[in-house]
Amino acid sequence: MAAPPAPEPTAEPTAEPTAESGAGPRLARSGLRFLLRRRRALAALACWSLLQSAQTFLMGLGVARALDRGFLAGDPAAGLRWLALTAAGVALGALSAARVHRAVAGLVEPLRDRLVTGVAEDALRGTASAPGVVSRLGHQTELARDSFAGLILVAQTFVFTLAGAVAGLAALAPALLLVVLPPLLLGLAVFGCALPPLARRQRAVLEADEALAACLGETFAGLRDITACGAEDRAAAETGERVTRELNAARALARWGLFRSLALGLGGHLPLPLLLLTAPWLLERGVTAGALAGALTYLSQALLPALHTLMDGVAGALTRLQVVLTRLRPVGRGPEACGPPAAEAAPDEAAGPARGLAWDAAPGVAESTARGAGRDAAPEAAPAPTALLARGVAPQAVPGSTAPAAGVAPGAVAGAASGSGAPPALELRGLRFAYGGRSQALFSGLDLVLPAGGHLAVVGPSGTGKSTLAALAAGLLAPTAGEVLLNGRPAAGLGAAEAARLRVLLPQDSYVFTGTVRENLAYLRPGPTPDAALLEAARAVGAEAVVERLGGPGGRVAPEELSAGERQLLALARAWAAPAPLVLLDEATCHLDPAAEARAERAFARRPGGALLVVAHRISSARRASRVLVLDGEDHVTGTHARALARSPLYRDLAAGWAPPGRKDPEAPRPDPSDPARVA
Numbered sequence: 295m296a297a298p299p300a301p302e303p304t305a306e307p308t309a310e311p312t313a314e315s316g317a318g319p320r321l322a323r324s325g326l327r328f329l330l331r332r333r334r335a336l337a338a339l340a341c342w343s344l345l346q347s348a349q350t351f352l353m354g355l356g357v358a359r360a361l362d363r364g365f366l367a368g369d370p371a372a373g374l375r376w377l378a379l380t381a382a383g384v385a386l387g388a389l390s391a392a393r394v395h396r397a398v399a400g401l402v403e404p405l406r407d408r409l410v411t412g413v414a415e416d417a418l419r420g421t422a423s424a425p426g427v428v429s430r431l432g433h434q435t436e437l438a439r440d441s442f443a444g445l446i447l448v449a450q451t452f453v454f455t456l457a458g459a460v461a462g463l464a465a466l467a468p469a470l471l472l473v474v475l476p477p478l479l480l481g482l483a484v485f486g487c488a489l490p491p492l493a494r495r496q497r498a499v500l501e502a503d504e505a506l507a508a509c510l511g512e513t514f515a516g517l518r519d520i521t522a523c524g525a526e527d528r529a530a531a532e533t534g535e536r537v538t539r540e541l542n543a544a545r546a547l548a549r550w551g552l553f554r555s556l557a558l559g560l561g562g563h564l565p566l567p568l569l570l571l572t573a574p575w576l577l578e579r580g581v582t583a584g585a586l587a588g589a590l591t592y593l594s595q596a597l598l599p600a601l602h603t604l605m606d607g608v609a610g611a612l613t614r615l616q617v618v619l620t621r622l623r624p625v626g627r628g629p630e631a632c633g634p635p636a637a638e639a640a641p642d643e644a645a646g647p648a649r650g651l652a653w654d655a656a657p658g659v660a661e662s663t664a665r666g667a668g669r670d671a672a673p674e675a676a677p678a679p680t681a682l683l684a685r686g687v688a689p690q691a692v693p694g695s696t697a698p699a700a701g702v703a704p705g706a707v708a709g710a711a712s713g714s715g716a717p718p719a720l721e722l723r724g725l726r727f728a729y730g731g732r733s734q735a736l737f738s739g740l741d742l743v744l745p746a747g748g749h750l751a752v753v754g755p756s757g758t759g760k761s762t763l764a765a766l767a768a769g770l771l772a773p774t775a776g777e778v779l780l781n782g783r784p785a786a787g788l789g790a791a792e793a794a795r796l797r798v799l800l801p802q803d804s805y806v807f808t809g810t811v812r813e814n815l816a817y818l819r820p821g822p823t824p825d826a827a828l829l830e831a832a833r834a835v836g837a838e839a840v841v842e843r844l845g846g847p848g849g850r851v852a853p854e855e856l857s858a859g860e861r862q863l864l865a866l867a868r869a870w871a872a873p874a875p876l877v878l879l880d881e882a883t884c885h886l887d888p889a890a891e892a893r894a895e896r897a898f899a900r901r902p903g904g905a906l907l908v909v910a911h912r913i914s915s916a917r918r919a920s921r922v923l924v925l926d927g928e929d930h931v932t933g934t935h936a937r938a939l940a941r942s943p944l945y946r947d948l949a950a951g952w953a954p955p956g957r958k959d960p961e962a963p964r965p966d967p968s969d970p971a972r973v974a
């Protein structure tokens with residue numbers, strides 16, 4: 295069964311993240327309540343801001359009077375006095391700016407205290423993870439404070455500048471207001487309408503960017519597993535989808551950004567030419583040349599910059615504040631990494647706005663879920679390839695691949711038969727390989743045939759190329775010369791997904807991912823798999839106790855809570871349940887004790903029609919195989935255990951101290967007369 299197709303990237307990002315619908319207005323209301331409870335700080339802010347209004351007021355008035363009563367009236371001294379008064383207003387404004395910042399601090403510091411207290415209390419209650427607490431106590435609360443301060447300053451500057459300019463225009467000539475106010479109000483109305491969608495689009499860009507970053511992080515960290523599972527196409531498709539989503543979100547934001555420009559044009563720029571166009575009409579009604587110049591000063595020096603700051607800053611600050619506050623006290627989900635969409639998340643993770651917002655209450659700032667916390671998620675909670683694997687999409691489901699039929703019994707190998715006529719599971723023809731042109735070749739002309747049902751152990755000292763051989767056999771490395779055939783097909787010509795259908799490679803560090811036991815064990819199987827089949831796989835390799843302890847197929851797997859051996863057992867069960875004809879164990883049982891290792895290897899050797907290549911880290915492992923390949927520098931010896939003993943001094947050394955002579959060997963391999971494994 296093919297996996298459900300990945301959702302088509304939408305032309306426009308979802309306007310409102312579902313779980314956070316209504317969070318904006320609720321934040322605004324609770325923010326207002328927060329401010330109203332601090333009337334003294336508000337009053338101080340208003341008082342000092344009035345001085346800024348006075349500065350604005352004097353700015354245009356001073357220019358007008360300097361012209362009308364000074365320079366144009368032939369009294370330059372009066373003109374200079376008015377200009378001096380205007381300069382004094384500027385000094386007054388500078389003084390008030392410092393006080394305004396202090397008053398703003400009186401409003402925003404309590405917010406930070408409140409946030410810090412809440413996070414600390416959560417940490418003490420043990421409901422927050424350490425990395426999350428550190429980030430929330432530091433970066434996130436600072437971001438909330440800065441965004442809140444920015445919002446207050448932008449709003450305060452605009453309101454008090456507007457008040458000063460309107461008062462000044464009224465003082466110069468009320469007729470000026472008739473020209474200036476209508477476009478200004480129209481611009482503000484347009485901006486007011488565009489602000490909520492703008493903030494949503496800005497938020498969508500932020501979330502798309504975070505999701506892409508999280509997805510890329512997981513993908514890069516899990517590259518080896520992605521390659522081993524043949525999931526490159528899938529990973530590329532998902533990453534590409536995130537890129538497209540971010541692109542679409544950015545385009546949507548840019549489209550809505552046009553309204554911001556329109557609003558600025560109407561409210562800030564249009565009054566200037568209007569004043570010039572209506573100058574004759576205004577002059578007829580007694581407006582002086584100085585008053586006109588003063589009005590132009592108000593527009594260009596005060597209103598336009600204030601509008602610019604408001605329209606540029608408010609949407610971004612609002613969005614940042616909303617995002618940070620909802621994360622500190624989550625009402626929804628954080629950045630979505632490469633993983634199942636929200637609907638697939640565990641119910642506890644998808645919890646909606648059940649809690650209050652960060653403004654309202656110091657205690658109880660909630661721990662984000664591993665997903666909701668985005669980059670704060672405990673790093674160990676979901677190992678790198680998790681998201682890719684957790685999608686439950688087997689590599690066979692990669693578009694374009696030919697998936698084997700669903701419902702293959704565990705341990706039964708799809709398309710493989712041990713009978714005559716079946717192609718070998720693995721064949722190496724004249725294999726030559728060196729890492730780089732100048733390195734010594736690890737293999738030069740190695741021939742090897744591993745038939746369906748065969749069991750080969752690769753042994754040799756460290757660094758002789760055992761893992762390299764496994765990677766070559768898996769098609770993960772390309773030979774310098776010669777050929778690797780998987781099930782009779784050149785590995786070089788296989789797509790990643792097709793190669794993954796023909797072999798499973800288990801490295802020393804086995805990966806399990808956050809999800810259910812079922813998802814972990816069934817990952818390499820196409821289509822739905824009955825639990826009984828998964829339990830059978832677990833039993834076969836000796837993982838039943840781990841599965842039981844985790845709560846059966848539906849139990850949750852937390853990789854960081856498993857020992858290395860337990861992780862290996864789950865990975866072995868997954869490989870055993872896979873329909874691939876060839877299993878390559880590259881020291882994949884190194885964390886198991888000898889008895890557990892023996893049980894797992896025998897289980898793989900018994901897989902009907904399945905071939906096994908084991909990179910052995912214990913000589914007992916080699917003893918169980920029907921053929922042994924001894925890597926000893928340029929010399930390769932292969933054959934049965936007896937033949938290897940006879941022909942390879944190295945193998946004799948490795949086997950020394952093994953079973954005492956004459957003792958019945960419990961690891962003696964089953965007779966395998968049909969196995970034509972050979973090395974030239």
Ligand SMILES: Nc1ncnc2c1ncn2[C@@H]1O[C@H](COP(=O)(O)OP(=O)(O)OP(=O)(O)O)[C@@H](O)[C@H]1O
Pocket residue numbers: 729736754755756757758759760761762763
């Ligand atoms: N990516 C690489 N680039 C260059 N040289 C490499 C690379 N990987 C491995 N080698 C070298 O190739 C040789 C064989 O490495 P390989 O890991 O296959 O040996 P091994 O027999 O599996 O060793 P061990 O038993 O210690 O795991 C070593 O000398 C190693 O340093």
